[in-house]
Amino acid sequence: MKASILYRVAAVCLLLFAVGHTVGFRQSDPQWGVDALLTSMRSIHFDVQGCNRTYWDFFVGFGLFVTVFLLLASVIAWQLGSLPAETLGQVRGIAWALAIGCAAVAVLSWRYFFVVPIVFSMVITVCLISAAWLSSK
Numbered sequence: 697m698k699a700s701i702l703y704r705v706a707a708v709c710l711l712l713f714a715v716g717h718t719v720g721f722r723q724s725d726p727q728w729g730v731d732a733l734l735t736s737m738r739s740i741h742f743d744v745q746g747c748n749r750t751y752w753d754f755f756v757g758f759g760l761f762v763t764v765f766l767l768l769a770s771v772i773a774w775q776l777g778s779l780p781a782e783t784l785g786q787v788r789g790i791a792w793a794l795a796i797g798c799a800a801v802a803v804l805s806w807r808y809f810f811v812v813p814i815v816f817s818m819v820i821t822v823c824l825i826s827a828a829w830l831s832s833k
Contacts, residue, residue, distance in 0.1 A: 699784060702827035703777030706798075706820050710770035713816040714763050721759040769794060773824065776831075784831035791831055795824035 724730055727793035737752040774795055776784065784791065 697784040697826070697830075699781070699827040699830040700777045700779075702830070703773045704822045706823035706827065707770045707773035709775060709816055709820045709823070710766050710773060713813070713820070714766035716812065716816070717759070717766060718763045721762075722756065769798065774831060776827070781831070788828065788832050791824070793819065795828045798824050 724734060734752070737755060738750055741748050741750055743749075744755070772790070774793055776794070779787070798817065799821045802814070802821045805813040805817040
């Protein structure tokens with residue numbers, strides 16, 4: 697398989713991962729029994745460096761940070777997939793950094809999350825490592 701196809705597959709998976717994360721990270725199921733916690737996160741305000749915030753603000757803010765970085769990774773993977781083989785050899789540091797970063801996300805997903813993010817992060821990691829390996833040749 698060609699590196700360009702693997703980069704494009706990873707880019708699409710990263711985009712889908714970003715959409716799924718954005719839609720899902722603020723949802724909860726009443727069966728989880730976390731309604732009181734979420735109410736507390738939303739209702740208790742405190743001052744941080746002159747700004748009035750809640751833990752819910754931090755939760756949403758960091759969740760959206762993740763979305764932004766997933767989208768950035770998707771764009772980078774897509775761009776890597778459009779480069780000629782000679783150029784890919786010159787930017788192998790970027791390719792490997794993206795692959796290693798996504799491998800770290802896969803490990804964190806395995807440790808802290810559930811099936812869907814584990815599968816997405818594993819597929820993305822396999823695609824990016826394979827593409828970086830093929831690009832290094």
